[in-house]
Amino acid sequence: MPYGFFTAQDPVVPEDKRTDNVFFSCGACHTGRVYVKDRIRHLIGAPNTEIESSGYVGLLYGTAKKLIKVDSPDPGKIQVDFDQVSRIAAFLKNRIETDPAWFYGGKTPEERLASAEYAKVQVTRVLGNLEEAVKFLIGLAKTTELMYLAQASNLMHTDKEGQKAPSAFGPTPGRMDAFGTATGLVAVHARRDSYLARLPDDHPFFAGLENLPREERLKKAGERLFNTANEWISHLPGISDIKSLWYSRDHGLANWDANQAAEARVLASGVSSGGDPSKVNVRIHEAMNPFINDLPPSPYPFSVDLDLAAKGKPLFEQQCASACHYSQNKKVYNIGTDMNRAMQITPTARLGLLELIRETCELYVERGGSDWCRPKRGSRAADDEAYFVTPRGEASGYKPDVLHGIWAQAPYLHNGSVPTLWHLLRPAERPVKFIRGNIKYDEEKIGFVWDKAPALDEYSPGDAVHFAEHDTTVHGNSNVGHAYGSEWTDEQAWAVIEYMKTL
Numbered sequence: 001m002p003y004g005f006f007t008a009q010d011p012v013v014p015e016d017k018r019t020d021n022v023f024f025s026c027g028a029c030h031t032g033r034v035y036v037k038d039r040i041r042h043l044i045g046a047p048n049t050e051i052e053s054s055g056y057v058g059l060l061y062g063t064a065k066k067l068i069k070v071d072s073p074d075p076g077k078i079q080v081d082f083d084q085v086s087r088i089a090a091f092l093k094n095r096i097e098t099d100p101a102w103f104y105g106g107k108t109p110e111e112r113l114a115s116a117e118y119a120k121v122q123v124t125r126v127l128g129n130l131e132e133a134v135k136f137l138i139g140l141a142k143t144t145e146l147m148y149l150a151q152a153s154n155l156m157h158t159d160k161e162g163q164k165a166p167s168a169f170g171p172t173p174g175r176m177d178a179f180g181t182a183t184g185l186v187a188v189h190a191r192r193d194s195y196l197a198r199l200p201d202d203h204p205f206f207a208g209l210e211n212l213p214r215e216e217r218l219k220k221a222g223e224r225l226f227n228t229a230n231e232w233i234s235h236l237p238g239i240s241d242i243k244s245l246w247y248s249r250d251h252g253l254a255n256w257d258a259n260q261a262a263e264a265r266v267l268a269s270g271v272s273s274g275g276d277p278s279k280v281n282v283r284i285h286e287a288m289n290p291f292i293n294d295l296p297p298s299p300y301p302f303s304v305d306l307d308l309a310a311k312g313k314p315l316f317e318q319q320c321a322s323a324c325h326y327s328q329n330k331k332v333y334n335i336g337t338d339m340n341r342a343m344q345i346t347p348t349a350r351l352g353l354l355e356l357i358r359e360t361c362e363l364y365v366e367r368g369g370s371d372w373c374r375p376k377r378g379s380r381a382a383d384d385e386a387y388f389v390t391p392r393g394e395a396s397g398y399k400p401d402v403l404h405g406i407w408a409q410a411p412y413l414h415n416g417s418v419p420t421l422w423h424l425l426r427p428a429e430r431p432v433k434f435i436r437g438n439i440k441y442d443e444e445k446i447g448f449v450w451d452k453a454p455a456l457d458e459y460s461p462g463d464a465v466h467f468a469e470h471d472t473t474v475h476g477n478s479n480v481g482h483a484y485g486s487e488w489t490d491e492q493a494w495a496v497i498e499y500m501k502t503l
Contacts, residue, residue, distance in 0.1 A: 019125045019133075024273065026266070026288065029053070029176075029242045032408055033439045034448075035458070036301045040439065043298040046408045047242040049174035049448060050437050050466045057144060058169030064141030067134055078138060085134055089127060096123045143275070147184030155230060156180050156237040165475045166237050171468035173437035175416055177239045179259075179344050179353075182272035184233065186352025190225035193218050198359055200380070204351060225352070232348035237476040238341035241416035246404040249293040250327040253389060256414040257342040258332050258399040259350075263289065264387045267373050268357050277360040286372050297405025300501040302443050309502055312495030319484070320496075324400035332397035337413055337481030342396035354388040403503050410447030411436060417472050417479035420447030421500060425485035425493045430472075432479075437467030446497055 032046030065071075070079035095102055096119060103123065104115035126133060148168045156177065157168040166172065168181075189195040196218045199205060205225060209217045240256055252258075254265035266288040270280050324333065332342070345353075361373040375386030384390075398414050412418040416436065422445035423430045434450040440458070442449050459465050472479040485493060 019129070020122055024053070024056075026269075030245050034301065034408065035440050040460075041298075041301060043405075043408050045245040045292065045295045046298060046405065047174060047244055049410075050439065050464070051242070052170055052173055052466045053176045054168065054170040054172050055466070057148065060137070061141050061144040061148070061169075064137040064144075067138060068141070075139070075142060078142075080131075080134055080138065085130060089130055092123055092127060096120055143188055146188055147181050155233055155235045160475065163475045164471075164473065166239055166477070171466070172239055173466040173468050174411075175239050175241055175436075177237060178272065179255075179341075179349075180234065180236075180238050182353060183345070183349035184229075185272065185275050185356065186349060187226050187229040187233070188275075189352070189356065190222045193222065195355070195359065196221055198362065199355065204348075225348075232346050234344045234346055234349070236340040236344055238344035239476055240341045240414050241409075241411070243401075244297070244405060244409050245292040246295055246297040247293070247402065248289075248295070250402040250404070251399075252328040252330040253399060256398050257345075257392075257396060258330065259345055259389050259391070261386050261389060263375070264357060264373075265289070266292070267360065268353075268388070271356050271360050272353065277356055277363055280360045280364075282360060282364040282369055282373060286370065297503070298408060300407045302441065302501075304501050305498050308495050309499040312492070312497070312499035315488070315492060316496050316499050320403075325403050327402055329400060332392065332395070332399050334397040335482050335484075337398065338415055338417070338476060338478035339396065340476040341414055342392075342398060345391050347391055350388055350391050354384055357387050358383075403500065406503050407446055407501050411450070411470070412447070413479065413482060415477060417470065417477055418482075419450035420445035421497045422446065422493070424482065425488065425497070427480070427483050427486055430479045432473065433469055433471050435467055436470045437465075446501065 027044070029048050029051055030045055032043035032048055033040050033050065034043060067081055067084050068078060069081035070077070072078050100116035100119045101112040103119035106112035106115045153168045157165045159165050196205065201210065205221050206217055209220050212220060243256065248262070248265070252262060254260040254262060260268050266285045267282065270285050271277060274280050365371050365374065375383040377383050377386050406421070410420060412421065412424045418424050418430055419434045420442055431450070435453050438449040438454045440449040440454065453467055454465060456465055471477060485496065488496070
């Protein structure tokens with residue numbers, strides 16, 4: 001990132017300058033919600049079907065851009081609009097003087113008093129370092145501009161050949177173009193000498209530059225990587241659903257297209273989400289793998305016809321579980337579904353992201369952390385595979401996991417293009433458009449309510465409500481493929497669905 005910021009975890013920052021910095025935790029993406037008997041139930045480890053990560057990035061970008069008076073590709077030439085900054089400062093001062101509990105809230109008088117006192121300390125520190133905070137926001141905006149607009153929008157999110165493309169900033173409730181935008185990080189970090197300085201002399205990024213002095217080699221390699229980004233970044237929008245984390249021990253590889261080894265899954269997600277290896281909290285990731293390995297699925301909260309489920313069980317086990325959806329299946333399959341996501345990670349992007357993960361681990365060890373996240377397979381090539389499995393090219397596809405808690409993972413397929421289990425087994429009935437983001441449940445077809453938008457009065461005051469129409473004609477949103485079960489009779493299909501409620 002072009003600018004630094006102060007965090008409570010950074011020991012080198014003076015106590016009087018440490019401030020809270022809020023960002024998504026793992027639970028933001030992996031905690032679902034569902035209405036049960038008119039009350040919201042939280043599902044730890046389930047996909048968050050409502051989160052608008054791309055919309056959040058757009059909000060941060062728009063906010064920071066309003067603080068710029070004179071924009072420029074050169075960060076050193078950006079001029080801050082101090083009139084806007086003064087208005088923000090005036091708002092913060094007024095609010096902390098008139099209603100300090102507004103910042104953190106609290107239900108009881110005691111909680112509100114405590115939150116007010118804490119807010120006073122935090123706001124005072126922010127106001128005392130407001131210029132630095134504004135610079136950090138502007139730095140985020142410039143990085144976002146490069147990743148989402150200059151690259152992703154031009155390459156992956158632009159209408160092509162008569163096919164409409166999704167917007168880089170959403171709306172995409174419960175979905176994200178995780179690796180499409182993450183590959184933009186490689187171009188961003190290519191401008192940072194310390195990123196390339198960690199690479200061995202025979203790294204592919206230095207091909208053709210071996211005879212140059214090391215300092216010049218680093219500069220030339222970075223310039224080449226940055227300037228050729230349009231050539232090595234995928235041109236395909238690959239927005240996909242957030243996966244569940246339940247009983248991750250059964251998943252031999254990570255992500256929809258099995259592009260990461262199991263030991264790297266949580267750290268790689270943290271690196272690609274945060275974007276800066278020096279600021280990833282590696283310590284909290286160390287405990288995450290064993291936690292999600294043994295995290296059980298939330299049981300189906302509605303009624304189950306156990307007699308009907310018993311009829312569906314043998315059919316599911318014979319034709320679904322034994323064929324594909326079994327523990328530690330490391331194969332990938334092309335079953336006619338939209339292939340954008342599977343083809344999205346190019347060899348160069350893979351190498352660049354891999355090195356960000358490696359740097360994160362090395363920095364953690366250098367700062368006194370354990371070496372749990374460093375692979376121990378004996379060679380750099382083997383270690384590379386431990387972090388990040390090589391793209392498969394023509395052999396690309398998607399991995400079929402064990403279907404723990406499948407009832408809560410709607411909509412279905414990797415891109416969330418099929419609203420219910422019934423529609424999954426009846427391809428001819430799949431709707432072209434439907435609503436995503438509803439947390440009321442369709443107990444008949446098994447999936448979240450898909451044929452109407454949620455009523456806002458169903459939610460609590462102040463609750464965030466994110467829903468959007470899913471259009472399967474948009475590039476990357478296709479609902480074709482996975483025709484398994486279409487040959488079953490309706491009676492067989494309903495029996496299998498009833499059994500899948502119990503998984």
